């Protein structure tokens with residue numbers, strides 16, 4: 001069995017013909033296996049959705065109860081069969097519930113890793129290396145300049161700024177699902193125990209994280225707060241909100257943004273960010289290359305992001321590599337969570 | 349070094365002046381001598397390392413990484429030092445490699461870097477830089493490379509850095525600027541004074557720089573609120589704004605200095621002007637003024653605000669000509685002969701130990717007229733007044749300087765300067781006192797042909813545009829490139845052009861994208877520019893000065909863009925205008 005007879009590209013994305021399912025399809029299909037809850041991977045309107053219980057919960061929060069014809073929850077490590085194809089989900093370390101999908105058929109194993117990272121994150125299960133023949137990797141940060149470093153020191157930068165500018169509000173742009181909760185957890189790990197304020201759009205999903213036993217401390221909605229009371233406080237908001245009229249409710253806000261893109265200065269300046277925080281939920285260059293090697297795969301398929309450099313690296317290591325021209329994943333900012341959760345705030 | 353790097357990093361993002369000040373002052377407060385002094389030197393541009401060039405950085409990184417990965421990365425990041433800092437291979441890349449730190453040496457301090465580089469030979473530099481890069485973290489590597497290659501560009505003026513230092517002792521920046529020329533890195537005496545531990549340092553520089561006064565651009569709407577009778581108008585000469593200062597040290601030795609508008613000492617680049625700035629025996633009346641002691645010394649003390657120009661056969665040359673005199677490593681006698689330098693005086697700030705800056709401009713101007721007359725040197729003259737009674741008359745003079753008295757020198761005129769008669773000479777850009785009114789730029793419609801990614805802030809956008817105009821070619825009508833524009837558009841327009849470039853790329857050569865440019869498909873750019881000249885280097889035969897995008901003409905089909913003949917006509921009419929006026 002050749003790998004591309006097991007997984008191939010069609011208009012909806014990656015399709016497993018012998019198993020009759022798509023992985024993270026970008027348009028409605030009969031049966032979809034979804035790696036994680038970010039809106040560019042988890043879309044509504046499929047006949048059946050198979051995913052981890054957390055991913056299904058997150059899709060429900062985002063799209064309502066009838067986001068798919070039927071759903072099937074699969075826990076990490078549990079094997080299911082679709083036709084002759086065996087499927088096992090393994091933790092991807094990206095956000096709560098995120099999974100790599102190991103597809104085995106005719107003695108060939110392909111792992112579609114979705115989005116992943118291989119560093120410690122207290123808000124989700126750690127990445128698991130799954131030995132395979134073909135490894136499908138993302139390349140969001142697939143350039144050697146992307147080294148995310150230690151997130152604790154980035155949070156240290158934020159806290160130092162809060163100390164230097166106690167009369168200013170600190171507004172941290174962060175994606176609602178995953179990044180927000182991770183930044184909060186990192187702040188708590190750094191010993192910051194003051195209340196942290198949240199934009200309405202991230203309230204629901206953050207409460208969901210708390211309901212799954214993830215300790216995030218004292219969280220409060222920013223809505224209804226007096227301007228003066230936000231001085232010296234940390235508020236998290238979706239990236240788009242940190243540059244619009246909504247920010248006028250804050251006293252002289254310091255605009256921060258927690259993202260792997262912040263590693264490149266021009267990207268941060270372009271967005272008018274004053275305090276870039278290099279905190280990413282994707283693997284950096286070191287992570288990507290380390291994981292590719294660790295899977296033992298002889299063939300690498302590179303999906304969304306900076307494919308060229310990663311394909312080049314694979315080839316210099318004697319691996320067969322090809323870019324998969326997948327469209328529809330990751331916006332310009334690569335962390336593609338563009339569809340919010342309801343409960344956003346108006347500009348007025 | 350890492351601490352200084354953190355400061356630079358944070359400053360590079362912080363837009364607010366007051367917040368920048370807070371950050372720098374906090375750094376000065378928390379950082380011990382002599383590191384903070386060298387930081388002040390770096391921020392005020394007082395350090396330079398002549399051996400470290402961009403090429404060296406390129407060589408260092410090229411020897412360590414895959415060239416293809418480097419090219420892809422550099423194209424993405426858009427900044428050489430930053431790319432090199434990010435890609436620099438370090439042994440402790442993997443997390444948990446903390447044990448390595450026992451073996452490796454601690455990262456260098458800013459003082460280590462500055463003092464080592466001062467004496468380090470060129471041959472030893474690459475290995476030393478590589479050692480430091482191994483020891484520093486990413487931000488440290490970035491800051492080190494920016495520092496040594498002299499490309500800090502973090503939006504900090506020397507004045508802002510001095511203001512931050514002054515704030516450490518609750519002092520005004522003027523107090524620091526007054527004594528600044530006598531200070532040297534690492535400024536131990538300055539910090540001691542600011543922290544109340546020492547005496548105020550004395551400025552022993554005999555010919556100090558005075559902070560320059562600058563003008564605001566005037567809008568049509570401003571004229572309604574201004575009375576023509578309150579103002580004196582002069583030509584705005586298109587040269588280099590300078591301050592020529594002379595003074596005596598305590599031994600009576602005369603010192604003469606030429607400063608740029610930012611206070612940089614550029615005396616060494618213009619040795620041919622120096623004799624003209626010596627007043628020994630130049631004026632009998634002054635020398636005989638023996639009622640005052642040290643009269644001879646006193647008359648050597650002066651400060652002229654003016655413009656450096658190249659004047660050949662009594663005619664002021666355009667900025668293009670002046671530029672050929674600049675940026676030369678060696679000032680040869682041939683260069684000086686071919687590009688004779690001239691000072692055109694605008695203002696007199698000091699005369700014989702009298703600080704004139706508090707006086708109204710009218711009075712300073714009167715003294716300047718006498719001063720220049722007494723100096724009586726062909727290389728130094730007075731910038732003439734432009735006579736006018738109404739704004740209408742002034743507009744006419746601006747539209748045609750040649751006819752309004754500038755004659756053959758009109759090419760070297762950028763516009764009009766308006767100065768309030770009663771204005772004191774104030775440092776910085778005070779509101780409402782000085783205005784500049786530039787000449788109307790020339791405008792043409794051109795077609796976007798090629799695009800390249802920008803650098804720095806714009807590195808992920810196609811923001812450098814090559815544009816062309818139509819001309820008859822062998823195979824019919826064709827576009828010929830006439831210039832490149834990098835600015836003039838808003839951020840929203842940049843996003844739209846970038847999208848257009850990405851969607852309409854016909855070919856890519858390295859970083860350059862060929863953009864669709866056919867008679868009916870393509871993007872028309874309205875280009876404004878300051879001047880035109882013939883150029884053998886350009887295929888089109890013409891070169892533009894300061895081209896910029898004035899407007900995007902999404903509405904206009906490329907076939908309606910301008911033709912090369914239009915530019916050639918502009919060129920001839922400009923030439924005709926100047927020779928005609930000169931006759």
Ligand SMILES: [Zn+2]
Nearest residue numbers: 038094115335
């Ligand atoms: Zn994701």
